[in-house]
Amino acid sequence: MGLIRALFLIIHIIVVALLCGTLLNAYVPPKIFGYLNMLSLGFPVLMTVHFCLTLFWIMTWKKRAIVFLLISLVFFNPVRRWINYTPxxxxxxxxxxxxxxxxxxxxxxxxxxxxxxxxxxxxxxxxxxxxxxxxxxxxxxxxxxxxxxxxxxxxxxxxxxxxxxxxxxxxxxxxxxxxxxxxxxxxxxxxxxxxxxxxxxxxxxxxxxxxxxxxxxxxxxxxxxxxxxxxxxxxxxxxxxxxxxxxxxxxxxxxxxxxxxxxxxxxxxxxxxxxxxxxxxxxxxxxxxxxxxxxxxxxxxxxxxxxxxxxxxxxxxxxxxxxxx
CATH class of the missing domain: 3.60.10.10 (Endonuclease/exonuclease/phosphatase)
Incomplete structure (x- = not known):
């Protein structure tokens, strides 16, 4: 089980890093580094994986769940551009x-x-x-x-x-x-x-x-x-x-x-x-x-x-x- 958790943690860190890469699209134009813009295409999938892994940390009572929950707040507005709720x-x-x-x-x-x-x-x-x-x-x-x-x-x-x-x-x-x-x-x-x-x-x-x-x-x-x-x-x-x-x-x-x-x-x-x-x-x-x-x-x-x-x-x-x- 410890090996699986370590693997999940590595995957989660990579996913969060890629999600952060989508935020850089606000600053890095395609003519400078066009490959970065491709991350935005995968945002829904990356966010889904992040959500599932965060839920896993919560269910296994790991303190790192708090860290990943706080990180989720950074992506609140980016998520709302895909899925939203307004009264x-x-x-x-x-x-x-x-x-x-x-x-x-x-x-x-x-x-x-x-x-x-x-x-x-x-x-x-x-x-x-x-x-x-x-x-x-x-x-x-x-x-x-x-x-x-x-x-x-x-x-x-x-x-x-x-x-x-x-x-x-x-x-x-x-x-x-x-x-x-x-x-x-x-x-x-x-x-x-x-x-x-x-x-x-x-x-x-x-x-x-x-x-x-x-x-x-x-x-x-x-x-x-x-x-x-x-x-x-x-x-x-x-x-x-x-x-x-x-x-x-x-x-x-x-x-x-x-x-x-x-x-x-x-x-x-x-x-x-x-x-x-x-x-x-x-x-x-x-x-x-x-x-x-x-x-x-x-x-x-x-x-x-x-x-x-x-x-x-x-x-x-x-x-x-x-x-x-």
């Missing part, structure tokens, strides 16, 4: 926003744009921001940029492209007047990893799995670096905005990543403020992840947040939030 106030805000990656309507071929418009009519949102989307024809209040788009029933004051470099990602801003006030909406689709399920699915062949892992790293790290370049343009649009900002979209990045820390800088995560349950929105793989977000300036108060898992028109679920301002 239900029973009140929704006066401003309703939807962010939805529609995967160009290719996820379910029997579905069509009519289904999407039915969903939007039912929700009656003030602003809907799309990623990987292009509608056919002319629609009132619809604004299309490459890859990203927006639909609103309010007055569009000004808009413009944000990411100036040629890439598979894009972002634009739209200044919209709502109830006599102007808000800058920024719709983001960061560079995709262009992954296929076969690239991440393990096999019984250990050598093939090794090759897959190396190829995956070769795909991830350069994309992290492209994200860093794209975020420079997005942060500029946020900082130079003369109006309060709502920043939303598919960031192709998980919580506690370098992208999350720097896109959320000076803004509040609507899920952390007003959400309950899991924020995972991308469901195409067996292990769902959170890569869709809605952030807002401090003066725009999140009142509710949900991931609508009943809408199965894409490999993403729509993210819906309400605000007061």
């Amino acid at each position: 239900d106030s029973g009140k929704e805000g006066s401003l309703k926003i939807i962010s939805f990656n529609t995967k160009n309507h290719a996820y379910a071929k029997h579905k069509n744009e009519d289904e999407l418009f039915k969903f939007m009519d039912k929700e009656n949102a003030d602003v809907v921001l799309f990623q990987e989307n292009r509608f056919e024809g002319d629609h009132p209040g619809y604004l299309q940029y490459p890859i990203v788009a927006l639909k609103t029933r309010h007055k569009l004051v000004k808009h413009g492209n944000i990411i100036e470099t040629a890439s598979n990602g894009n972002a634009f801003y739209a200044d919209i007047e709502i109830h006599g006030k102007i808000i800058r909406f920024i719709n983001v689709y960061l560079e995709p990893f262009m992954l296929e399920k076969s690239m991440v699915k393990p096999t019984a062949d250990a050598d093939l799995n090794t090759v897959k892992a190396k190829n995956l790293i070769r795909r991830l790290v350069p994309t992290f670096k492209l994200h860093q370049e794209q975020i420079v343009y997005i942060r500029k649009a946020v900082k130079e905005s003369p109006y309060p900002v709502i920043l939303t979209g598919d960031f192709n990045s998980v919580p506690n990543s370098w992208e999350y820390y720097h896109l959320s800088e000076g803004l509040q995560d609507a899920f952390v403020v007003a959400g309950t349950g899991s924020a995972t929105s991308f469901h195409d793989y067996k292990f769902p992840i959170r890569i869709d977000y809605i952030f807002s300036s401090k003066e725009i108060k999140p009142r509710s947040y949900k991931v609508d898992r009943s809408v199965k028109l894409s490999d993403h679920f729509p993210v819906i939030a309400t605000f007061d301002f």
Whole structure:
């Protein structure tokens, strides 16, 4: 038993060290050390192992359980970016926003744009921001940029492209007047990893799995670096905005990543403020992840947040939030 405990302790120390590594993503950019950003992808698994081992120390009456419990407090906010609880106030805000990656309507071929418009009519949102989307024809209040788009029933004051470099990602801003006030909406689709399920699915062949892992790293790290370049343009649009900002979209990045820390800088995560349950929105793989977000300036108060898992028109679920301002 003593040998098992010693082994568990070594594993636990390694897990905590890796968890601490995710905190360094706030400071170490991908162009300096891109491999560090990969730890954020494993955060839920690492946190689960940490929780189980801490529970083991508690059940075996070991004093080290106190140390690991105290360490857990450091990860309270990082955990809330994945799973959260906020008391239900029973009140929704006066401003309703939807962010939805529609995967160009290719996820379910029997579905069509009519289904999407039915969903939007039912929700009656003030602003809907799309990623990987292009509608056919002319629609009132619809604004299309490459890859990203927006639909609103309010007055569009000004808009413009944000990411100036040629890439598979894009972002634009739209200044919209709502109830006599102007808000800058920024719709983001960061560079995709262009992954296929076969690239991440393990096999019984250990050598093939090794090759897959190396190829995956070769795909991830350069994309992290492209994200860093794209975020420079997005942060500029946020900082130079003369109006309060709502920043939303598919960031192709998980919580506690370098992208999350720097896109959320000076803004509040609507899920952390007003959400309950899991924020995972991308469901195409067996292990769902959170890569869709809605952030807002401090003066725009999140009142509710949900991931609508009943809408199965894409490999993403729509993210819906309400605000007061």
